Amino acid sequence: MKVLVAVKRVIDYNVKPRVKMDGTGVDLANVKMSMNPFDEIAVEEAIRLKEKGAATEIVTVSIGPAKAQETLRTSLAMGADRAILVQTDDEVEPLAVAKILAKIAEEEQPGLFLLGKQAIDDDASQVGQMLAALLGWGQGTFASKVEVDGSNANVTREVDGGLETVALKLPAIVTTDLRLNEPRYASLPNIMKAKSKPLATKSPADYGVDTAPRLQTLKVVEPSKRQAGIKVGSVDELVAKLKAIGAVA
Amino acid sequence: MKILVLGEHHDGKVKDSTLATLGAAAALGGEVDLLLPDSAAPAAADDAKSIAGVSKVLVAADSALDHELAETVAPLLARLMEGYDVLLASSTTTGRNIAPRVAALLDVMQISDIISVEGPDTFTRPIYAGNAIATVRSNDAKKVITVRGTAFTKAERGAGSATVEQVEAGVTNDRSSFVSMEASESERPELTSAKIIVSGGRALGSSDTFHQLIDPLADKLGAAVGASRAAVDAGYAPNDYQVGQTGKIVAPELYIAIGISGAIQHLAGMKDSKVIVAINKDEEAPIFQVADVGLVGDLFKVVPELTEKL
Numbered sequence: 001m002k003v004l005v006a007v008k009r010v011i012d013y014n015v016k017p018r019v020k021m022d023g024t025g026v027d028l029a030n031v032k033m034s035m036n037p038f039d040e041i042a043v044e045e046a047i048r049l050k051e052k053g054a055a056t057e058i059v060t061v062s063i064g065p066a067k068a069q070e071t072l073r074t075s076l077a078m079g080a081d082r083a084i085l086v087q088t089d090d091e092v093e094p095l096a097v098a099k100i101l102a103k104i105a106e107e108e109q110p111g112l113f114l115l116g117k118q119a120i121d122d123d124a125s126q127v128g129q130m131l132a133a134l135l136g137w138g139q140g141t142f143a144s145k146v147e148v149d150g151s152n153a154n155v156t157r158e159v160d161g162g163l164e165t166v167a168l169k170l171p172a173i174v175t176t177d178l179r180l181n182e183p184r185y186a187s188l189p190n191i192m193k194a195k196s197k198p199l200a201t202k203s204p205a206d207y208g209v210d211t212a213p214r215l216q217t218l219k220v221v222e223p224s225k226r227q228a229g230i231k232v233g234s235v236d237e238l239v240a241k242l243k244a245i246g247a248v249a
Numbered sequence: 250m251k252i253l254v255l256g257e258h259h260d261g262k263v264k265d266s267t268l269a270t271l272g273a274a275a276a277l278g279g280e281v282d283l284l285l286p287d288s289a290a291p292a293a294a295d296d297a298k299s300i301a302g303v304s305k306v307l308v309a310a311d312s313a314l315d316h317e318l319a320e321t322v323a324p325l326l327a328r329l330m331e332g333y334d335v336l337l338a339s340s341t342t343t344g345r346n347i348a349p350r351v352a353a354l355l356d357v358m359q360i361s362d363i364i365s366v367e368g369p370d371t372f373t374r375p376i377y378a379g380n381a382i383a384t385v386r387s388n389d390a391k392k393v394i395t396v397r398g399t400a401f402t403k404a405e406r407g408a409g410s411a412t413v414e415q416v417e418a419g420v421t422n423d424r425s426s427f428v429s430m431e432a433s434e435s436e437r438p439e440l441t442s443a444k445i446i447v448s449g450g451r452a453l454g455s456s457d458t459f460h461q462l463i464d465p466l467a468d469k470l471g472a473a474v475g476a477s478r479a480a481v482d483a484g485y486a487p488n489d490y491q492v493g494q495t496g497k498i499v500a501p502e503l504y505i506a507i508g509i510s511g512a513i514q515h516l517a518g519m520k521d522s523k524v525i526v527a528i529n530k531d532e533e534a535p536i537f538q539v540a541d542v543g544l545v546g547d548l549f550k551v552v553p554e555l556t557e558k559l
Contacts, residue, residue: 247526
């Protein structure tokens, strides 16, 4: 079974984003970028499936600027076999991303398509579900456990109120939650080896997908700041303060 | 404008998250119908029809819709949307699972997790873990939107008099099936609708100390218990306690953060709380930058003392 994994280059999760003064967006110039943390988990899961013998080939895909190559190289260094970069400098919305990924899925015929549950930049949490809809496949979103058994996958999902397990007929879509696994670090020899693994560069037009945005961002502003609070010196003061503001009776 | 709301229900009652989504529907204005899927839907119809602002309750009482699998609920919604301009779903795991699938079936972009309605096609939503607020306008003819419950006033029960209508599910699904549900047991208030939340972090050290210190304080305050990602990852608390960008988004009257440093991803989940109290031994912890009341001290001493004095 071939496994496809979608990865996105995003602002590093440790960086505090700064909103541009002109309200057009978040300033990404000279900011550290990394692979979206949920996508790392998706790559790791694909590698584990290969190590268990359930997967034969891992192909990672990214849609974005030329620099997204670095993100794909990271996935190759972790253990993916080859990569596809759909290069564009335009911002591509989840719907268009899903359409491109659907075309790639039709070409590549994977048994499983893994994605992160959301990207930490747009926080949309849409692509996996949209891709499943476009392909007519089953979806296991927010997965914390994936068990592939022949032509089926049992996926345990993190839902409000607990854990839900669904059985999916393959091919299927799985989006990863944080607790699915602990992604490995790429070793130096593997980073070197990854440089010679195949990486194909395509464009959205190669897949006949119109990436014109459906949503127009009118402005981006900083959230309202909280007023500076006070520090108290003892539990008695804390209790008194809570009573004063009416937070407790 | 005709609005369809995906309703979630449990034990014959419409969930609070759906009441908040109906609040967003009221902010948008227009005629609002509420869909209740699955074979338990008729039991919740009585509750639903009394909710203010609902014109029609659509009951799709078909066992094919049980457990709200996206593969069955999404095609039903996509079909019903022929008669509506807007679909609203809650930003719960159910809504977030289903709504994007509907959007793709309708070939429209979804607007995720809105926190305000600025106009019939204009909304605000947080991005970058709540570090920026984007105002977006949708150019799609039909709109699919998920709603952050903590940002809207809940629709009230009792004032409404909706009609109830049965709808055919008309769906088949050979792609997925429900296997099992492992529910977390809790007698405390539900996290996303609790008025007070006591939340613990990694500094609690173990699952035992987490429950020994956090639970009595929560019980004294009638509060729900939350946790930081670090505490959940360390196994001190179950997954669905997690507050943050990747967990639950809460906005209670009072949020007490104990032994939580205040990482970006945690703040994204709780910084709209009315009053934030932080107890941490590190006075440089970022949590103190958002806390209204901070106490620098050893939580193992402070928390039992606080529990006793309340």
